[in-house]
Amino acid sequence: MQFSQEDFEKAKDQLKLLKEDPGNEVKLNLYALFKQATEGPCNTTKPGMLDFVNKAKWDAWKSLGNLSQDGARQKYIELVSSLVSAESSKVKETPLGSKSVYETLEVTAKDNITQIMLNRPKVKNAINVKMYNEIMEALEEAAKDNSVVVVLTGNGDYYCSGNDLNNFANVSPTAVQEGAEKGAVLLKDFVNHFIDFPKPLIAVVNGPAVGIAVTILGLFDIVYASDRATFHTPFSNLGQTPEGCSSYTFPKIMGVSKATEMLLFNKKLTAAEACAQGLVTNVFPDNTFQKEVWARLKTYANLPRNSLAISKQLIRSMEKEKLHEVNAQECERLKERWQSDECMNAVINFFQRSKL
């Protein structure tokens, strides 16, 4: 098969449209074929040892030896064509912006960022069983798509009001044990998805956060908060115990004595307090929150993808085993708690109060 000069020009143009960097080896090869096609065999003097870039290019050109200009042109066209078709087939696998449709979430993808937005604003984004499952599914998709960073945020005034207590109300009294066992399995699986998430995971905390929405922040890589956000974990009020690995991550982040005030004694932190104690990376005024945060996120999403993912994994790898152990223990304790009188009384009181 023969290629015309026109095909060669077209290949040059197609090359400029590639979205992904094809890598150094390929680029050197393209350079060499182009030179060979337009100027013939390498005829310049070898660059000095320290002239790294030009020496690499020279080596590549030289390596083509006496390949004819026509032959080089043909190989150039074929190489560009293979790059173009590889990219277009890849794009088809994970089309930008057309994520699965969820009932409780809105998931969008743009500028190398996948955003998972909790979307039950009428109940302050409380997490029901459906939402637990959909968040896990969305994290699995985001782990595989071509995003560089992944964002979790809430729709409306709240970031997330935590576990939907109707999850308890729907358990019939004669099936408390079964309900507790199922709940513990679901919770453990949910938290594991955050422990194992392979890319930088960023929380954009647009408003108040409660319960498990707070505890899992210790498993995020960056937490940006509006100054309207608050952080509240009223577990003991409900006869419960901490989850989301917070019994390990919170003492590590802020020391045991500050973590205990939150996790045992229900202290609600302002955004500024949460930042001073290291749970939140940075706080922004609410009226410029989205603008300032997204300016940063776009910069982050342009950084080398593998470098970021591997850096995150390095930071987490040393404690991943421990986090899984902590998660299992916390869920085991909660399974017992959910069957305890302390917890049942507290939940009953909650519903009785909320009926007034």
Place this chain on the structure above:
Amino acid sequence: MQFSQEDFEKAKDQLKLLKEDPGNEVKLNLYALFKQATEGPCNTTKPGMLDFVNKAKWDAWKSLGNLSQDGARQKYIELVSSLVSAESSKVKETPLGSKSVYETLEVTAKDNITQIMLNRPKVKNAINVKMYNEIMEALEEAAKDNSVVVVLTGNGDYYCSGNDLNNFANVSPTAVQEGAEKGAVLLKDFVNHFIDFPKPLIAVVNGPAVGIAVTILGLFDIVYASDRATFHTPFSNLGQTPEGCSSYTFPKIMGVSKATEMLLFNKKLTAAEACAQGLVTNVFPDNTFQKEVWARLKTYANLPRNSLAISKQLIRSMEKEKLHEVNAQECERLKERWQSDECMNAVINFFQRSKL
């Protein structure tokens, strides 16, 4: 044995005097027996699935089937009677407010809080051998009593001036090795009591704290300090090394570089500094210190007992083994230090200075 209507009324009144919640199962049973006794078999329509509370009550009543009103009354009276006698026998085991009498401590119990007060104000609550042993005994008692949280504080101007150096002076020069060995055993046992303490342990730091009184704060769950308090660990001045697990807890709480300034280079922290670095949970002005702290403590002591204890244990369980290992290593190093020239010179200098 037959019961009169009068017995039934008396049982109703006794029930109101119970101090401890008998638990949901018992309460549902009491409800059902009372309904059966006064209205006969269950004759109302079944509540809806989501009406959790009423459905539980209905189920309990329904489960009594055709039990006679007399039979229900009898069972009700017997059940109340068993609850009353169980509680009164329990109260006898751990009478509120009548703790063991100690020589160096004052221990009181009130409002679900056991308070252990160091009571050698004339020597700034320095810990002599007697006090080491009494603190251990008091912790063992508090672990078993019916308190929800346990408080350690100091009588007088000082919280605690640390190890009483007369513990060294009483060692004869020919028995230095024996003294060091005994000291290390005592210290290890003492610190283990804090590592293993099963309930929330709260330090109410009313004034300056020195040495081991500072280092063991890393093993407390909450540390509230007056703004008069200071935190000083002058170990190297005395040729000694850190204890109380501080070589592990302090770097974890404040980072190695701040911990080193305290533990190696004798930096004395103000209460505000200790709070900024996470060693102290909160600082209060001295003139409102007791009032503000006890208001919080009373709230805490009304939270569900098991939820708090289990939450604390979750937080500590992951590192308990490590803490015991650290404690053993620290005591081993101190045993060597106490026999070293560096340490002996420093202690001799201390006594010579204090004689001037």
Place this chain on the structure above:
Amino acid sequence: MQFSQEDFEKAKDQLKLLKEDPGNEVKLNLYALFKQATEGPCNTTKPGMLDFVNKAKWDAWKSLGNLSQDGARQKYIELVSSLVSAESSKVKETPLGSKSVYETLEVTAKDNITQIMLNRPKVKNAINVKMYNEIMEALEEAAKDNSVVVVLTGNGDYYCSGNDLNNFANVSPTAVQEGAEKGAVLLKDFVNHFIDFPKPLIAVVNGPAVGIAVTILGLFDIVYASDRATFHTPFSNLGQTPEGCSSYTFPKIMGVSKATEMLLFNKKLTAAEACAQGLVTNVFPDNTFQKEVWARLKTYANLPRNSLAISKQLIRSMEKEKLHEVNAQECERLKERWQSDECMNAVINFFQRSKL
């Protein structure tokens, strides 16, 4: 061999010139021999049990029994002589102030402090291969010399601009794999020298710090910074990943979410920010920086040597194994990164920009 009264007087004078404390046992022996030589056998009453110091002296004197005054004088002279010659031979082994001569460092020793100064001010103290090796050599020497604390600082305006990127430029394109492997071995060895350093190690950060000069600060015991200093780790910009154990020490010091902003997303910290987050112990105004820091260092260097070294080792011993594991993993990841297109592109871009 006989000794004159003159020899005895001379011994008394020589004793005063000893620089190191000979230890309690020797001092008591000297005391006893002196008393025996000048007053004869012990003839005073035994001091009370609690009079620790005098009782120890009395015991020592008494133990000489009926040794003649001449014999005591002779033993005294011999003992002093042995102390003097032991000290002078020791001084010869590690002469103060006359360290090995280095090409990239200036190493000095004074007042129990060894200072290692990075000395390539024209390239902002960038670390080339020569400097990596010399720092390791200087640390090995400092570990063995008689210094109590060891200081690392920079000559000129910069503390250290990190890894000299010319280390990459000198790798020929055909030897990238070999270069990456050698680099990883060098880096691992370098970081291990900090992990294992046995004495208090203090960074005096006189100006901006970049890359590995920042990450290894997590392995120092104290970090004092001028308010001119900044802390920057732009790894992902260069397609690289964190080293110096920072993937472990930074999250431990400041929490994951603040560490990630530095290590993944290139946030440059001011000295005040680095201090608030625990990476820096204390910040000083630049115009009084050297004066204030050295006043502290001199105080530190007068503290008991063994007490300090053992305290440091206690703090580090619990995590030494983990640090070695982290270091190995980080170097393994970097070896892969250095061979990646992401990294090569970034380095090529760096040199192309810097040629403009």
